[in-house]
Amino acid sequence: MHFTEQERETLYKVIFNRRDVRREFLPDPIPEAVIQRLLKAAHHAPSVGFMQPWDFIVITQSDTRRRIKEGFETANRESADLFDGERKTKYQSLKLEGIMEAPLGICITCDRQRTGNVVLGKTIKPEMDLFSAVCAAQNLWLAARAENLGMGWVSILHDDVLYEALGIPEHLEIIGYFCIGYVSEFQPSPELEKYGWQSRRDISQAIHYEKWSNTEKDQ
Numbered sequence: 001m002h003f004t005e006q007e008r009e010t011l012y013k014v015i016f017n018r019r020d021v022r023r024e025f026l027p028d029p030i031p032e033a034v035i036q037r038l039l040k041a042a043h044h045a046p047s048v049g050f051m052q053p054w055d056f057i058v059i060t061q062s063d064t065r066r067r068i069k070e071g072f073e074t075a076n077r078e079s080a081d082l083f084d085g086e087r088k089t090k091y092q093s094l095k096l097e098g099i100m101e102a103p104l105g106i107c108i109t110c111d112r113q114r115t116g117n118v119v120l121g122k123t124i125k126p127e128m129d130l131f132s133a134v135c136a137a138q139n140l141w142l143a144a145r146a147e148n149l150g151m152g153w154v155s156i157l158h159d160d161v162l163y164e165a166l167g168i169p170e171h172l173e174i175i176g177y178f179c180i181g182y183v184s185e186f187q188p189s190p191e192l193e194k195y196g197w198q199s200r201r202d203i204s205q206a207i208h209y210e211k212w213s214n215t216e217k218d219q
């Protein structure tokens with residue numbers, strides 16, 4: 001298959017207009033066919049040794065989401081305490097999840113034993129199964145954006161909250177919890193940039209030719 005220039009432009013548009021969404025969620029229901037398309041896109045992510053170590057837990061019940069939200073509140077208080085002074089005040093002013101507002105939650109797990117102990121491509125770097133499951137998360141994120149759905153990653157959560165609330169078997173690792181829903185708008189830039197927490201690095205600082213090189217600004 002050969003992609004046209006227009007199709008290519010669309011892909012880049014999706015990439016550059018994807019956002020981590022926390023505050024713009026609408027309660028509008030997501031059609032089941034759309035949810036299935038998102039999950040199929042996630043399931044078609046690359047994976048080490050074609051291990052496909054992920055599972056997707058689909059959460060719509062507000063009772064379940066409330067338990068997760070309570071877990072977030074605990075973890076968020078602990079997290080705020082790790083920052084000092086002005087930074088702490090700023091942290092506390094940020095909105096870092098949309099668990100109750102987004103009608104859909106998806107938890108991605110990773111079964112590290114899915115295809116046995118020795119896996120092609122994972123023999124030297126054992127963490128490659130986890131990386132593969134993160135690729136599924138990114139596919140989900142981009143597919144959601146293409147469907148005009150916002151998605152937010154919530155990692156300010158202790159794993160035991162998700163194990164308990166979602167009945168996840170102990171042998172699975174938790175990759176992440178994601179809030180998904182239609183949105184009032186997509187912000188043009190990251191929320192953390194807009195609120196002065198962190199700005200985007202200049203791309204020239206991220207690219208190194210032939211050898212890693214320290215740029216002046218990075219030191």
Ligand SMILES: Cc1cc2c(cc1C)N(C[C@H](O)[C@H](O)[C@H](O)COP(=O)(O)O)c1[nH]c(=O)[nH]c(=O)c1N2
Nearest residue numbers: 018019020022095096097153154155156190191192
């Ligand atoms: C692994 C991981 C974990 C988290 C995130 C991202 C990733 C990749 N991000 C979202 C993060 O803040 C966001 O991606 C950046 O700020 C850049 O913004 P955009 O995603 O471009 O909008 C995120 N955001 C948030 O509000 N609460 C969270 O717990 C997390 N956790």
